Amino acid sequence: MIALPAPQNINQAVDIIKNGGLIAYPTETVYGLGVDPYNSEAIQKIFIAKGRAEDKGIILLIRGADDLSTLVRTVSPTAQILIEAFWPGPLTLVFRANRDLSPALLGGRDTIALRHSSSPIATQLLTTLGGPLTSTSANRSTEPPARSASEVQNALGEHLDLILDGGPSDSALPSTLVDVSSDRAILLREGAVSAQKLRSHIHL
Numbered sequence: 001m002i003a004l005p006a007p008q009n010i011n012q013a014v015d016i017i018k019n020g021g022l023i024a025y026p027t028e029t030v031y032g033l034g035v036d037p038y039n040s041e042a043i044q045k046i047f048i049a050k051g052r053a054e055d056k057g058i059i060l061l062i063r064g065a066d067d068l069s070t071l072v073r074t075v076s077p078t079a080q081i082l083i084e085a086f087w088p089g090p091l092t093l094v095f096r097a098n099r100d101l102s103p104a105l106l107g108g109r110d111t112i113a114l115r116h117s118s119s120p121i122a123t124q125l126l127t128t129l130g131g132p133l134t135s136t137s138a139n140r141s142t143e144p145p146a147r148s149a150s151e152v153q154n155a156l157g158e159h160l161d162l163i164l165d166g167g168p169s170d171s172a173l174p175s176t177l178v179d180v181s182s183d184r185a186i187l188l189r190e191g192a193v194s195a196q197k198l199r200s201h202i203h204l
Helices: 007-018 040-050 065-070 077-086 120-129 149-159 195-199
Strands: 023-025 032-034 060-062 091-096 111-116 162-164 176-179 186-189
Touching (some): 007 023, 007 120, 023 120, 032 040, 040 149, 060 120, 077 091, 149 162
Parallel strands (some): 023 162, 060 111
Antiparallel strands (some): 023 032, 091 111, 176 186
């Protein structure tokens, strides 16, 4: 089912998430897959839908830096600089994860990837949900990320309970991924935030 992000459909999406379902929704980059990150069975639905190996961690969207205390062990000075410069926006940061997070979410590692999205629809979802939401790209693992609700439907429709249609995404680029789990920041994936922009704030 494809629905516009009207308030009643946002509420329906949140009900689906709370009941262990799987949705797709737009972000400021590409469309993402959303489940309750505290529900291990729901997380498995993402791996099945994407045909993805379970040793890969899953990105979470958060409502803001205030959510970090429940998800990560420490926030380094470098991480704080990047948060202040690029959040909300298409920068995903990798932190050392709190020990009580699901191993299915972490892909067998001790780190968690987090982003504060600038997307109004994602923000509405997170605010209504009252907590973090998964945001791995809505596509089969061997295919490009979906940039519209119709592309999501064509790729993964049989696995989804709801697709929120926010129109075509403005960018084909995923979020930039930076590991800040140690003292030295490491660029893992260059995406919507360029390495040059990052270097104007920190040493890479």
